[in-house]
Amino acid sequence: MYDCKKHFIDGKWIAATGRSLDIVNPATEDVIGQVALGTAEDVDVAAKAARRAFESFSQTSVAERAALLERIVGAYQKRLPELGKAISDEMGAPLNFAIQVQAGVGLGHFATALALVREYKFEEKVGTTLLRREPAGVCGLITPWNWPANQIACKLAPALAVGCTVVLKPSEIAPISAQIIAEILAEAGVPAGVFNLVQGDGPGVGAAISAHPAIDMVSFTGSTRAGVLVAKAAAESVKRVSQELGGKSANIILDDADLKRAVTGGVLQMMNNTGQSCNAPSRMLVHESQYEQAVQIAASVAQSVKAGDPADPSTNIGPLSSAAQFKKVQGLIEQGIAEGAKVVAGGPGRPEGLSKGFYARPTVFANVNNNMTIAREEIFGPVLVIIPYKDEEDAIRIANDTPYGLSGAVSSADPERAKRVASRLRTGMVHLNGAQVDLQAPFGGYKQSGNGREWGRLGFDEFVETKALMGGA
Numbered sequence: 001m002y003d004c005k006k007h008f009i010d011g012k013w014i015a016a017t018g019r020s021l022d023i024v025n026p027a028t029e030d031v032i033g034q035v036a037l038g039t040a041e042d043v044d045v046a047a048k049a050a051r052r053a054f055e056s057f058s059q060t061s062v063a064e065r066a067a068l069l070e071r072i073v074g075a076y077q078k079r080l081p082e083l084g085k086a087i088s089d090e091m092g093a094p095l096n097f098a099i100q101v102q103a104g105v106g107l108g109h110f111a112t113a114l115a116l117v118r119e120y121k122f123e124e125k126v127g128t129t130l131l132r133r134e135p136a137g138v139c140g141l142i143t144p145w146n147w148p149a150n151q152i153a154c155k156l157a158p159a160l161a162v163g164c165t166v167v168l169k170p171s172e173i174a175p176i177s178a179q180i181i182a183e184i185l186a187e188a189g190v191p192a193g194v195f196n197l198v199q200g201d202g203p204g205v206g207a208a209i210s211a212h213p214a215i216d217m218v219s220f221t222g223s224t225r226a227g228v229l230v231a232k233a234a235a236e237s238v239k240r241v242s243q244e245l246g247g248k249s250a251n252i253i254l255d256d257a258d259l260k261r262a263v264t265g266g267v268l269q270m271m272n273n274t275g276q277s278c279n280a281p282s283r284m285l286v287h288e289s290q291y292e293q294a295v296q297i298a299a300s301v302a303q304s305v306k307a308g309d310p311a312d313p314s315t316n317i318g319p320l321s322s323a324a325q326f327k328k329v330q331g332l333i334e335q336g337i338a339e340g341a342k343v344v345a346g347g348p349g350r351p352e353g354l355s356k357g358f359y360a361r362p363t364v365f366a367n368v369n370n371n372m373t374i375a376r377e378e379i380f381g382p383v384l385v386i387i388p389y390k391d392e393e394d395a396i397r398i399a400n401d402t403p404y405g406l407s408g409a410v411s412s413a414d415p416e417r418a419k420r421v422a423s424r425l426r427t428g429m430v431h432l433n434g435a436q437v438d439l440q441a442p443f444g445g446y447k448q449s450g451n452g453r454e455w456g457r458l459g460f461d462e463f464v465e466t467k468a469l470m471g472g473a
Contacts, residue, residue: 001032002034003033004036005034005199006036006199007197008182009049009198010045010046010192011192011193012192018037018038018039019036019037020034021037021172022034023090023173023175025089026092026319026320026321027318027358028356028357032089035200037172037201037205038169038198038199038200039204039208040208043208043209047167047196047214048214049193049196050138050165050193050194050196050215053193054137054164054165056191057191057194058134058137058164058165060163062118065117065162065163066117070114071188072157072160072185072188072190073110073111073114074188075184076106079184080104081099083103083149083177084100086176087102087103087149087176087177088102090173091145091276092274092358093274094310094317094318097273098310102147103177105153106149106152106154106181107153108153109150109153109439112157112440112456113157113161113460117161117460120457126473128470129468129471129472129473130473131466131469132467132469133466133467134163134466135163135164135463136162136216136217136240136462136463136464137215137216137217138165138214138216139155139159139164139166139215139216139218140169140218141167141168142169142202142206142220142230143170144171144221145170145171145174146276147273148174148177149181152170152177154443154454154455154459158454159463160190160194162460164463165195166194167209168195168196169198169199169205169206170199173321178197178199182197202229206226207233211234212237215237215239216239217239217240217241217462218234218239218241219241219242219243219452219462221243221278223246223378224403224404224448224449227243227245230243242451243452244406244450244452245278245448246378246448246449247278247282247449248283248376248378248402248403249282249404249406249407249408249409249427250281250284250285250425251266251270251281251284251285251409251411252389252395252408253286253287253294253411254395254412256413256414256417257411257413257433261411261434262411263286263294263297263298264297265434266284266298266409266411267284267364268301269409270382271305271317271362271382271384274307274319274320274360274381275380276320279406279429281409282383283402284298284384284385284387285388285395285398286387287388287389287391291366298345298384299344299364303345303362305382307351307362319357320359320381322358325380325381326359326360328380329379329380329383332373332377333347333363335373336365336374339372340367341372341385342366343364343365346360346363347361347363348361360382361382362382363381363384364384366386369387370401375387378404396421399425400424403448404447404449405426405427405445405446406427406429407429407430407445408422408425408429408430408431409430409434410422410425410430410433411432415433418433427445427446428443428444428445428453429441429442429444438456440455440457442454442455442456442458
């Protein structure tokens with residue numbers, strides 16, 4: 001059983017005194033531990049510890065912070081298998097994927113920050129002025145359950161690299177991995193108060209972080225609905241808010257692309273992590289002349305995706321993260337059918353042979369138009385919709401016809417054509433011809449997908465204030 005009924009505050013583990021919540025393994029529906037539901041009082045203690053620590057940590061040298069990051073990377077590497085196992089247990093990712101990708105990308109963010117901190121321009125001359133990039137202050141980090149180590153690391157690593165102190169609230173659905181990361185930082189010798197972990201839920205801890213006057217900025221990843229609440233709470237103290245929110249990304253397959261390759265890659269990318277990724281390519285746009293062929297390819301690929309026991313090496317996708325997520329996804333699949341979309345793979349209910357666990361069937365919908373609920377709402381499950389378009393202009397129009405703007409994809413035999421279409425998409429990221437994510441490139445979106453950028457050099461920029469020293473050049 002996992003015990004997450006403690007907070008890490010001011011360099012010490014502190015037993016929680018309030019209520020706790022069961023941690024449920026979504027693959028078995030068994031209770032595997034408990035997590036503390038922290039309070040505003042816990043946040044207050046953590047924020048004050050971070051404020052005290054900021055006075056000295058903000059003045060450390062680049063070399064000192066690089067040395068800390070180097071120790072974190074070393075400690076993280078030793079705990080990688082254990083961290084992956086925890087992620088698999090708490091949110092259901094297949095074990096190999098959880099170790100190599102889920103936990104692995106978290107390590108990648110710390111390694112990237114270590115490489116960047118030595119070359120980041122903390123000072124720059126502009127005209128007769130010296131620009132100084134200084135740590136923003138005490139940072140509240142509120143992270144989700146779908147990529148727990150990734151989201152903690154891509155915020156925490158740059159914050160520490162530039163000299164900020166931190167109060168972290170991970171998701172109450174995925175608290176185990178956060179506790180292991182706290183243990184990693186403690187082993188690496190993070191100074192007392194520089195990193196603080198308060199376990200809990202949004203109403204009890206997240207809201208308190210957003211509103212606390214001693215916290216200078218909030219970096220939040222989660223739903224657009226929750227992001228609005230964070231922004232409203234933060235407005236009272238005029239703190240900076242960086243948000244990475246929902247998405248309904250379009251995958252445009254142009255008529256000159258290798259159709260089988262593009263459709264196959266698009267389906268597999270959509271099903272990855274059981275569809276629980278904010279940048280998932282959930283709307284596939286195919287030229288009307290190729291639509292039926294694309295639907296057949298997509299259905300065949302989806303039917304080959306195996307949902308099952310995360311510990312089984314042959315499993316492609318695990319369960320959805322929780323009972324609530326299972327109910328939401330099933331409801332949206334049913335709504336798609338009710339609105340006239342055609343199920344060509346998957347559909348409602350659990351996959352065959354699975355009577356327990358929050359498993360959803362890898363599902364593909366055809367006969368979809370962009371006004372349907374399944375084409376507009378973020379489903380956050382293994383559900384792909386395929387929409388036909390008439391020409392290039394129509395594809396761009398459909399892609400941009402969404403309140404979101406996080407990611408997108410374009411496939412074409414002509415790289416210049418792909419870039420031209422990509423330049424007209426109102427999204428923060430576009431994957432050209434199946435290109436994968438790049439830890440050096442910024443991650444973030446337009447419109448209701450949030451503001452600010454994470455990852456790489458631009459991720460550092462989120463955690464600094466810029467001071468102009470006139471005549472200092």
